[in-house]
Amino acid sequence: MSPATSQAEPSQSCYHCGSPVPTLAPWSISLDEATHPLCCPGCEAVAHAIVDGGLASYYRFRTELPERPDERQAVKTETWAVFDDPGLQRQFVHAEGDAGLVHATLAVDGITCAACAWLIEHRLNALEGVTSSAVNLSHHRVRVAWDPARLKLSRLLAEMAAIGYSAQPYEPDAAQQRLQFEERMNIRRLIVAAVGMAQVMMFSIPIYVAGPGEISEDFFALFHWLSFALATPVVFFSAVPFFRNAVRDLRARVLGMDVPVSIAIAGAYLASGYAVLSGSGEVYFDSVTMFTFFLLFGRYVEARARRRSGHTGNALTGALPLSATRLEENGEERILPASELAAGDRVVIKPGHGVPADGVIEEGESSLDESMLTGEYLPVTRRVGDHVTGGSQNIESPLVVRVTHAGKAARVASIVDLTDRAFASRPRLAQMAARMSHLFVLRLLLVTVCVTTAWWFIDPSRMLWVMLSVLVVTCPCALALATPTALTAGHGQLRRRGVLITRADAIESLSQVDRVIFDKTGTLTGGEIHLTDTRPLGGLSTERVRVIGATLEAHSEHPIARAFRPWRDAMLEASDRTSHTGRGVEGVIDGKRWRLGRPDFVAPGHALAAPGDGQWLLLGEEGEPRAWFALRDRLRDDAAETVAALKARGIQVELLSGDTVDAAGSLAEQLGIDTWHAAVSPEGKLERIRERQAAGEKVAMIGDGINDVPVLAGADVSIAMNGATDLARTSADAVLLSPRLMRIVEAIEIARATRRIMRQNMIWSVCYNLSALPLAAIGIVPPWVAALGMSGSSLVVVGNALRLNRFRLRPSPTPGPDAQLVNA
Numbered sequence: 001m002s003p004a005t006s007q008a009e010p011s012q013s014c015y016h017c018g019s020p021v022p023t024l025a026p027w028s029i030s031l032d033e034a035t036h037p038l039c040c041p042g043c044e045a046v047a048h049a050i051v052d053g054g055l056a057s058y059y060r061f062r063t064e065l066p067e068r069p070d071e072r073q074a075v076k077t078e079t080w081a082v083f084d085d086p087g088l089q090r091q092f093v094h095a096e097g098d099a100g101l102v103h104a105t106l107a108v109d110g111i112t113c114a115a116c117a118w119l120i121e122h123r124l125n126a127l128e129g130v131t132s133s134a135v136n137l138s139h140h141r142v143r144v145a146w147d148p149a150r151l152k153l154s155r156l157l158a159e160m161a162a163i164g165y166s167a168q169p170y171e172p173d174a175a176q177q178r179l180q181f182e183e184r185m186n187i188r189r190l191i192v193a194a195v196g197m198a199q200v201m202m203f204s205i206p207i208y209v210a211g212p213g214e215i216s217e218d219f220f221a222l223f224h225w226l227s228f229a230l231a232t233p234v235v236f237f238s239a240v241p242f243f244r245n246a247v248r249d250l251r252a253r254v255l256g257m258d259v260p261v262s263i264a265i266a267g268a269y270l271a272s273g274y275a276v277l278s279g280s281g282e283v284y285f286d287s288v289t290m291f292t293f294f295l296l297f298g299r300y301v302e303a304r305a306r307r308r309s310g311h312t313g314n315a316l317t318g319a320l321p322l323s324a325t326r327l328e329e330n331g332e333e334r335i336l337p338a339s340e341l342a343a344g345d346r347v348v349i350k351p352g353h354g355v356p357a358d359g360v361i362e363e364g365e366s367s368l369d370e371s372m373l374t375g376e377y378l379p380v381t382r383r384v385g386d387h388v389t390g391g392s393q394n395i396e397s398p399l400v401v402r403v404t405h406a407g408k409a410a411r412v413a414s415i416v417d418l419t420d421r422a423f424a425s426r427p428r429l430a431q432m433a434a435r436m437s438h439l440f441v442l443r444l445l446l447v448t449v450c451v452t453t454a455w456w457f458i459d460p461s462r463m464l465w466v467m468l469s470v471l472v473v474t475c476p477c478a479l480a481l482a483t484p485t486a487l488t489a490g491h492g493q494l495r496r497r498g499v500l501i502t503r504a505d506a507i508e509s510l511s512q513v514d515r516v517i518f519d520k521t522g523t524l525t526g527g528e529i530h531l532t533d534t535r536p537l538g539g540l541s542t543e544r545v546r547v548i549g550a551t552l553e554a555h556s557e558h559p560i561a562r563a564f565r566p567w568r569d570a571m572l573e574a575s576d577r578t579s580h581t582g583r584g585v586e587g588v589i590d591g592k593r594w595r596l597g598r599p600d601f602v603a604p605g606h607a608l609a610a611p612g613d614g615q616w617l618l619l620g621e622e623g624e625p626r627a628w629f630a631l632r633d634r635l636r637d638d639a640a641e642t643v644a645a646l647k648a649r650g651i652q653v654e655l656l657s658g659d660t661v662d663a664a665g666s667l668a669e670q671l672g673i674d675t676w677h678a679a680v681s682p683e684g685k686l687e688r689i690r691e692r693q694a695a696g697e698k699v700a701m702i703g704d705g706i707n708d709v710p711v712l713a714g715a716d717v718s719i720a721m722n723g724a725t726d727l728a729r730t731s732a733d734a735v736l737l738s739p740r741l742m743r744i745v746e747a748i749e750i751a752r753a754t755r756r757i758m759r760q761n762m763i764w765s766v767c768y769n770l771s772a773l774p775l776a777a778i779g780i781v782p783p784w785v786a787a788l789g790m791s792g793s794s795l796v797v798v799g800n801a802l803r804l805n806r807f808r809l810r811p812s813p814t815p816g817p818d819a820q821l822v823n824a
Helices: 041-052 057-061 077-084 114-125 153-162 174-209 217-238 240-251 258-278 285-309 315-319 411-423 428-458 460-473 477-496 506-510 520-524 542-552 559-567 639-648 661-671 682-694 706-714 726-731 742-777 783-806
Strands: 028-031 034-037 094-096 101-108 130-136 141-146 167-169 323-327 333-337 346-349 358-363 366-369 380-382 399-405 499-501 515-518 530-536 575-580 584-589 592-597 615-621 624-632 652-656 675-677 699-703 717-720 734-736 807-809 819-821
Touching: 028 041, 041 057, 057 114, 077 153, 077 333, 101 153, 114 130, 114 141, 114 153, 141 153, 153 167, 174 217, 174 285, 217 240, 217 258, 217 285, 240 258, 258 285, 258 428, 258 460, 285 460, 285 783, 428 460, 428 742, 460 742, 460 783, 477 499, 477 506, 477 742, 477 783, 499 742, 506 717, 506 742, 515 520, 515 682, 520 559, 520 652, 520 661, 520 699, 530 542, 530 559, 542 559, 542 584, 542 592, 542 615, 542 624, 639 652, 639 661, 639 742, 652 661, 652 682, 661 675, 682 699, 682 706, 699 706, 706 717, 734 742, 742 783, 742 807, 783 807
Parallel strands: 515 652, 515 699, 652 675, 699 717, 717 734
Antiparallel strands: 028 034, 094 101, 101 141, 101 167, 130 141, 323 333, 323 346, 346 399, 358 399, 366 380, 499 734, 530 624, 575 584, 584 592, 592 615, 615 624, 807 819
C-alpha cells in the first residue's frame, strides 16, 4: 500500500497537529523509517521545515501537540515589515553589547510545553545573524539577540509564524519594569531568609532540647558562630528594605511600622553578635532570621495580591495594538505603527485584529469584543456610523474606520489617567488607619521602653528577649495592611465588572448610599433618540421644518441633536446660535430667529399643549409655533431590573428629568419609580440633591451629559454612564464602562463588601495588638512565637481582603444586602 492510500483511513490524525486527516489526503512526512500522515499543506510545510532543518528530535520528545498552523501564515516578510520601522523599534529593540548587536523580547502565542520552547529556540538559532534565543516558559516570552545588519526583525517574526507561533514585541513600561525588578529582589531576599532561618534553626534546636552537660562548650561555641555567620546575610541583605524604610520614615519625621521592625532586628542581631564575641549572654539569631522571613513572606503575599487584583503598569501598551493598516488616498493599504495615526486617518481592521484607535465605522459591519474595557464578554455588533473604541477586538468581518482619537488621546488612555488619579489618593478610612498606625508605633516605642526598664529590675537576663517580643508581636503590619489590601481588591473587582473608580472616596461613599437619583435621557434610556412624528404648523412642509430643526442642532452632541442628523442640509447654517441648558436651542436662519425646545421657551406668549403622549419638542419662528416633533428613546434592557434591585436593598430610587411631565411620568410608571420630577433644570436638580442631603441622606447621582456636570459634582457620589461626555466622566467619582445599569447595583454591593472587610481588618488588627501586648510584656511570648503571631496576623488581613475576588451577586426577593462572598 502506498503512502498516499495508507492515509485514506478517516480515523488517522495529523502527525504534526493532531487534526483529523481528510480521506485520500496526499500529505505526509517520513521519519524514523515510517511515513506519517499530515492533514494539510500547511502542516506539511512546517513538518518538512522541522525535519530538514535537523530538528526531528522535536517529534520524539514533545509532550503536547501544537496548535494547527494557519496556511495563511507563510514566511512572507512583508506581512511583518511594520516592525522594521526604526521609530517603532526604538520602543522595544535595545543594544546588546558593543558589537552592534541588538535584542528584543517577544510575547509568543501557542506555547504549551517544553517541546515548543525547544523548537522555537532551535529554529531561531539556525537563522544566520541570530546570536542567541531563550524561551521563558512561565511567561510565554522569548528573548532573542541578532545582528540587524544581517537579519531583520520581520524575518524573525515570520519564521516563528511559519512554525505555528505568532509573536509580537513585548515591552513593559517603566512602572512595570520597576515592579518586576522589585519582585525579583523580593524573591531573592525571601530565599536567603528562608535558607538562613532553616539552617539557624537546625543549630538552635539541639541547644534548646539538650539537658545540662549534654553538649560541650566547644559545640555551643561552634553552633553560635555558625548561626552568626548564617544570620549575617539575612540581616544585611534580606532585611535591607526594613532598614531603608525606617531611615526614610525617620528623615520625614514619621513613625512607620518599619521603625520597630528595624529596632527589633538590629537590636537582636547586635546583642547576639556581642554575646558570641564576648562568650557570654544569650543569642537570638533564630528569632532574627525567623522574624525576617515571616515578615518578608507576608509582604510578598500582600504584594502579589495587590498586583493581581489592582492597578499595574503597561495598561496602555497592552491595550492598543502596535501596528495599524492605514488606507491611503489612492486606496492602497499601508502598515505603520499605531502611534503614527492621527485624527482623520482611515484604517482597515481585519477579523482577529485589534482596533488601534477610537473612531467611527465608515464601511462594514462586524462583532467586536469589548470585554477588556467594559467587562462584558459577549461581543457587540457595530455598524456604519457607530463608534468603536481602541483596544477592542474585531471578530467577524473587515471594517473601515475613520480615526477620531489616537494614541494618548484615545479613550483607553483617559481610563488609565482616571485610574491613576484614584490610586493617587486614599479614602478617609484608609487615612484614619494610617494615622492610627503612626500613633500606635509611637505608643509602642514608649511602652517598650517602660517594659524594658521594668525587666531590668525584674530579671536582666530576660530583658532583651522580652523587649524583642514586645517590638515584634505588636508590630502594626496588619493595621497598615488593613485598608490598602481591601481597597486594591475592591478596585480590581469593580474594574473587572466594568466600573472604573476615579476618586478615592467613591468606594466608601457608595457603600453608604441611601438614595440613587437617575437622569432620564442617556441613563435610564439608551440615548438613541429617533424622530418618530412631525406635525407642521403655519403652512410649512414637513421636510422644511425638519431641515430647520437639524440646522439648529447641527453642532450639538446631545442625543436629541443626533435624531435630526438625517435631515442636515450643508448649505444651510444658523448664526448667533445659543444653547439654553434644559430649555432648548435658538439661532438665526435666513434673518429669522428660530427656537427648538420646550413650548414655554419657544413660544412664551402661547398656551400650548403637546398633541400626544410622550416627548414632544416645539419649533418656533420669532415666537410663533411652526411644528411639533415627537421623539422616542429606547429604554435600557436592564433598567427595570436595576430599579427593582436597588429598592430591594432598601435604597430609594428617584428620577430627575428635564423632559416633559408626560415623558418622565410614563417612564417612571413603567419602571416602578415612585418619586420623580419632570421639566427640572440643572439648577433644580442640584437643589433637589441638596435638599435630600440636608435630610441626612447619602445621594448617588447617575448622569451622562454636560448639563449633568453640576449635579454630578454636588452629589455624595456620582457615576457617569459609558456614553457620557468627557466633562461628565472627569467630573464623576466613577465611570460605567459597560452599558448595563445592573453594574451600579454590583458596584454598591462591592463597595459595601469592601468597606465591611476594611472594618473587619482594622478591628482584627487592633484587637490582636491589644491582646498580644500584655502577653509579651509579662514574658509569656518568646521572640520566635512573636514573629509567627505578627506574620500570621498580616496574612489573616491579606486573606480576608482576597475574599473580594470571589464576590458573587445573588438576587434577593426581600430588601437588604444580598451580596455574598462565596467560593469561586
